[in-house]
Amino acid sequence: MTNSTKEELASWYDQMLVIRGTEKAAYDLFMTGLVKGTTHLASGHEAVAVGASAALKPEDYVWATYRGHHHAMARGLSPEACLAELMSKETGACRGKGGSMHLTSAANNMMGSYAIIGSHIPMAVGSAWSAVLRKTDQVSIAFFGDGATNIGAFHEAINLAAVWKLPVIFICENNLYMEYTPISAVTAVQHPAADRAAAYSLPRIVIDGNDVLVVRDEVAKAVALARAGGGPSVIECLTYRHYGHSRADPAKYRPEGELEEWMMRDPLKVLRARLVESGVSEDEITGIENAVDAVVKEAIERAKDAPLSDISEAFTDVWADGGMQWRN
Amino acid sequence: MAELITYREAVAEGIARELRRDPSVVCIGEDIGAGEGVFKTTAGLFAEFGPTRIWDTPISEQAIVGAAMGAAMTGVRPIAEIMFSDFLACCWDFIANEMPKVRYMTGGQVSVPMVVRTANGGGLGFGAQHSQAVENWALTVPGLIVVAPSTPSDVIGLMASAVRSDDPVIFFEHKALFATKGEPAPAGHVVPLGKANVCREGTDITLVGLAWSMPIILEAAELLAAEGISAEVIDLRCLVPLDAACVLESVAKTSRIIIVEENPFQGGWGGTLASIVADEGFHDLDAPVKRLAGASVPAPFAKHLEDQVLPSVGATVDLARRLVGG
Numbered sequence: 001m002t003n004s005t006k007e008e009l010a011s012w013y014d015q016m017l018v019i020r021g022t023e024k025a026a027y028d029l030f031m032t033g034l035v036k037g038t039t040h041l042a043s044g045h046e047a048v049a050v051g052a053s054a055a056l057k058p059e060d061y062v063w064a065t066y067r068g069h070h071h072a073m074a075r076g077l078s079p080e081a082c083l084a085e086l087m088s089k090e091t092g093a094c095r096g097k098g099g100s101m102h103l104t105s106a107a108n109n110m111m112g113s114y115a116i117i118g119s120h121i122p123m124a125v126g127s128a129w130s131a132v133l134r135k136t137d138q139v140s141i142a143f144f145g146d147g148a149t150n151i152g153a154f155h156e157a158i159n160l161a162a163v164w165k166l167p168v169i170f171i172c173e174n175n176l177y178m179e180y181t182p183i184s185a186v187t188a189v190q191h192p193a194a195d196r197a198a199a200y201s202l203p204r205i206v207i208d209g210n211d212v213l214v215v216r217d218e219v220a221k222a223v224a225l226a227r228a229g230g231g232p233s234v235i236e237c238l239t240y241r242h243y244g245h246s247r248a249d250p251a252k253y254r255p256e257g258e259l260e261e262w263m264m265r266d267p268l269k270v271l272r273a274r275l276v277e278s279g280v281s282e283d284e285i286t287g288i289e290n291a292v293d294a295v296v297k298e299a300i301e302r303a304k305d306a307p308l309s310d311i312s313e314a315f316t317d318v319w320a321d322g323g324m325q326w327r328n
Numbered sequence: 329m330a331e332l333i334t335y336r337e338a339v340a341e342g343i344a345r346e347l348r349r350d351p352s353v354v355c356i357g358e359d360i361g362a363g364e365g366v367f368k369t370t371a372g373l374f375a376e377f378g379p380t381r382i383w384d385t386p387i388s389e390q391a392i393v394g395a396a397m398g399a400a401m402t403g404v405r406p407i408a409e410i411m412f413s414d415f416l417a418c419c420w421d422f423i424a425n426e427m428p429k430v431r432y433m434t435g436g437q438v439s440v441p442m443v444v445r446t447a448n449g450g451g452l453g454f455g456a457q458h459s460q461a462v463e464n465w466a467l468t469v470p471g472l473i474v475v476a477p478s479t480p481s482d483v484i485g486l487m488a489s490a491v492r493s494d495d496p497v498i499f500f501e502h503k504a505l506f507a508t509k510g511e512p513a514p515a516g517h518v519v520p521l522g523k524a525n526v527c528r529e530g531t532d533i534t535l536v537g538l539a540w541s542m543p544i545i546l547e548a549a550e551l552l553a554a555e556g557i558s559a560e561v562i563d564l565r566c567l568v569p570l571d572a573a574c575v576l577e578s579v580a581k582t583s584r585i586i587i588v589e590e591n592p593f594q595g596g597w598g599g600t601l602a603s604i605v606a607d608e609g610f611h612d613l614d615a616p617v618k619r620l621a622g623a624s625v626p627a628p629f630a631k632h633l634e635d636q637v638l639p640s641v642g643a644t645v646d647l648a649r650r651l652v653g654g
Contacts, residue, residue, distance in 0.1 A: 061402060094435035106437035111401055116425050122391045123426070126398020126406075133354060133380075133404050140398075153421075156391035163386065317436035318471055320494035326470065327570035327604070328522070 004213055006278050012054060012212050013271050014288050016046040019070045020268060021296035022079040023243075026069065026086055026100070030247055034304065035086045039100040040067035044210075044242040047267035048173050049074035051215025052141060055223050061109045061127040061140040063120040066101035067173075067241075068113030071143055076108040079299035089306040096309035097317065109138075118144065118151035121170065125161045128168035128232075139226045140168045141219075147178030149192040155199075158234065162200040167226035169219065172236045173209060179245045180253050194236040202234050209237025210267040213274065239267075336506040338480035338513070339369040339445075342487030343407060347377050350405060353491055356383045356396055357409030357445075366411055367447055367506055389418035393444060397427055397496075400442035405491060413448040413462045413500060420465075427496040428471025443490045443497045448476070449540050449590055450634055451504025456626035459503075459634075461540065461590035464597045466498040467567045473521055474567035476500040478542035480510040482565060485519030493521060502539045522569025526578070530560035532652050533584040536575055536601065538564045541588040541639060548644035557652050567597050572604050576612075579605055583614040584651045588639050593621035615651045620644060 023043045029035045042049070049070035056062070064071035069082055077093055085092030086100050093103055104112040111127065114120040124142035131138040148154050149172060161168050172193030176183060189195035194204045208214045215237060222233035240262035244251035251259075263269075275285055318324040333341070346353045355377075360370040361384040374382045385392050389410060396406035410416055416423055423444065430438050450459040466474045473495050477483045483501070490497040527542070528549050535545040542563050549559040560578050564571060579585050585605055587598035598619040606617050623637035 063398075092435075094433060094437070097435045098433040102433040104434040104437050106434065111398075112430065112434055112438065114426070116421050119394065119421055119426055122394020122422075123398035123401070125391065126395035126400070127402040128398075129383075129395055130399040130402040130404045133352075133399065153390045153394060156386075156388035157394065159386060160388060160391040160395060164383075313435075317432045320431070320439060320441075322436065324470075326568050328573045 006280055008054070009271065009275050009278055010280060010288060012050050013275060014292060015050045015074060016212065016268055016271060017289060017292040018079055018295060019046045019049065019073050021292055022073065022082055022299065023069060025083060025296060025300050027243065029083065029087065029300070036088065037099055038246045038248065039086065040246050041243045042067050042070040042241065044240045044262070044267070045070055045173050045175065047212040047215050047271070048143070048171065048209045048237045048239055051212040052171060052219045054216045055219040056139065056141070059109060059136070060138050061111055061124065063111050063124040063127070063140070063142045064113045065117070065120065065144055065148070066113055066115040067145065068103055068143070069100070072103040072105050072110050072113065075105060075110040077103065077105040077110065079296055080302050083299055083303040084306050087303055088308055089303060090309045091303065091306040092309065095313055097313060118148040118153040121148065121154050121157040124168050125157045125166055128161065128166035129164065131167055137227045138167070139223050141171055142168065143171050143173060145178065146172060146174040146176070146183040146192045149196060150187060155196070158200045158202070158232065161232040162202060165229065165231035168232045169222045169226060170232065170234045171219070172234070173239055174236050175239050175241045177245065180249060191236050193234050197234040202232065205234060206236045206238065209239035210265050211270050212267060330512050332509040333480050333512045334506065335480050335483055335508050335510070336367060336369055337371070338483035339487070339501055340371045340373060342484040343370065344373060344376065345484065346488060346491040347373070347381055350491070352403065353405045353407065354381050354383065355407045355409065356385060356392055358385055358387055358392070358411055360384060360409050365409070367503070369501065369506070370409070389415055390422065393419040393422040394426070396442050396444070397422060397440055400440045401430070401438050405441050407443045407445060407491060410444055410446040412458050413446040414457050414460050416446060416462060416465065423466070423472070423498065424469050428469050432471065439494050440496045441494045443499050445499045445501060447503045448500040449502050449504060450627050450638060451540070453629060453631055453634070455629040459627035461622060463500050463538065463567060464591040464595055467597050467600065471496070472568060473497040474500070475521065475565070476502070476539040476567065477565060478502070478505065478539045478563050481513040481517060482519055482525070484513035485517045486521070486565065488518045489521045500539060504540055508543070519565065522566050522571055524565055524571035524574040525563040526560065526574065527563050528559065528561040530558040530582065532558045532582055533586065533648050534560045534562060534575065534578040534582045535586050535588060535644065535648070536562045536564060537588045538567070538597070540590045544639060544641050545588050545644055547641045548648065551641065551645050552648055555649070557648060559648060570601070572601070575601065575605060576609050579609045580612045583612055586618045586620060586644060586647055586651070588644055589619065589621045590638060591622055592624045593619060594624035596621045618647055618651065620647060
């Protein structure tokens with residue numbers, strides 16, 4: 001494992017705490033009725049988002065699924081813009097037209113969150129192709145769940161990327177469940193992403209997705225390969241979602257003790273231990289935790305205070321001229 | 329007079345002009361490179377522009393349209409080919425859920441400037457899975473520009489507008505028109521999106537068509553003229569943007585209309601246009617708004633069966649006679 005500075009570790013801890021706090025806020029706001037629709041929380045997946053992001057440059061592209069709050073925030077979306085979007089506010093990332101499942105931060109080259117399983121995987125291949133066409137060294141990442149590995153777009157995309165040797169990294173967040181069903185019950189291989197890589201002449205990579213340092217290192221290797229023209233990688237990160245699939249799901253299908261076992265390997269606990277190990281004092285760590293707490297609280301209040309997006313938003317942004325006119 | 333060109337040649341010419349004009353334009357699709365396309369609609373492109381502009385893919389419609397979309401969102405203007413329009417169903421997620429919605433659902437953060445070209449419709453005897461007219465599929469999804477040219481120069485002029493559009497375009501090329509000939513397009517020819525073409529002026533009845541149905545209604549108008557019935561003929565060129573004003577203006581003059589469409593009556597685009605005319609043109613009408621459309625059956629293979637299910641010159645003339653006489 002490569003060395004990381006105390007500052008790096010602290011910065012990742014900060015980011016992961018912000019994500020965790022924002023997800024908790026999303027849950028609470030949903031319970032009080034301020035967030036409508038549905039949310040798919042990523043608590044437990046923070047190390048994948050923050051670790052991968054740490055291996056990227058700002059100009060690289062990231063594509064996410066409907067469980068994508070953590071990816072948007074890891075690339076720079078503020079907790080306030082995230083929560084405001086969930087609450088349909090004018091200050092939301094998409095001004096209330098996307099919601100939880102479509103968080104996007106184009107200014108950060110976070111190209112969106114997509115709610116049709118697997119649809120964004122070919123798009124990430126497209127942004128990688130675009131980098132080749134424009135002769136930049138940008139790398140693209142598609143994050144997706146284990147469930148996406150059984151859909152056609154996943155296979156079409158990886159094959160094309162492998163044939164064209166495109167700078168794209170396919171990162172599977174294997175949290176053991178496709179919605180309510182264990183992924184192992186519906187998949188013919190043990191590792192739904194990694195075991196498929198061989199079909200496209202790519203190596204089998206399975207890593208601990210709850211250790212931010214492990215994720216950063218593995219993604220950094222794949223990024224270096226991609227920038228050097230070596231083509232795509234598939235990385236399967238083993239992780240666990242702390243909440244159910246969506247707000248409608250109490251996750252009663254999980255065997256007793258499974259959540260508790262995974263909570264022992266909570267990515268925040270793992271990283272906190274690393275901080276201590278690297279000589280960061282308990283006071284400093286508590287200082288980070290308190291500061292993040294304040295940041296999230298302020299984000300919640302500001303998002304709550306913002307006005308709903310204007311009703312005119314319903315009829316804008318269909319076309320490039322900003323309008324909705326389809327006939328004269 | 330300059331030499332006539334085929335509709336098929338016009339497709340390749342229209343694409344080539346855009347490739348020459350803008351280095352960010354690229355082509356992606358199956359067999360479009362050295363193979364020059366199964367309909368030869370990309371003839372000469374690989375030779376002129378090479379593999380860095382013309383990209384051959386596996387048979388992976390989702391990867392083709394998805395990758396084109398990702399590229400379009402990040403600074404490239406891809407022209408993706410889906411070989412037969414029936415295969416749009418293989419990548420319908422991208423056509424219906426992704427391309428047309430991204431701008432809206434991101435609150436305007438992202439544009440998708442891309443064209444999906446596809447060979448549409450019947451007439452070549454390819455059977456139910458390679459002969460459908462599916463322009464109505466695209467019409468049902470807000471956020472897609474829908475183009476379907478009927479002449480070589482419109483192919484070139486509309487291709488220019490489609491590629492330059494910052495919105496996603498579905499560009500229907502018609503299989504049965506590939507061999508037809510027409511005037512070449514002058515240099516720099518651009519036909520704006522959403523501007524119908526009044527191909528023939530008339531006073532007794534309006535005939536509206538699109539792509540395949542244009543030769544049908546032009547011939548019908550000719551036959552009607554011989555009987556003393558003056559038909560105005562409109563080529564819509566695009567379903568979105570729809571030049572409804574042009575049609576309404578015509579009906580204000582003629583007071584009668586027949587909409588001739590290849591896609592099935594059931595859910596066909598003429599239903600949308602008919603509803604607009606019936607509503608906004610009601611006081612101008614002296615006869616019911618009529619539609620001649622494909623029968624609501626799958627496309628049959630045999631020519632003599634296909635002839636039974638598609639609108640014809642004869643049926644158009646008969647109906648026009650009844651409307652004008654009645």
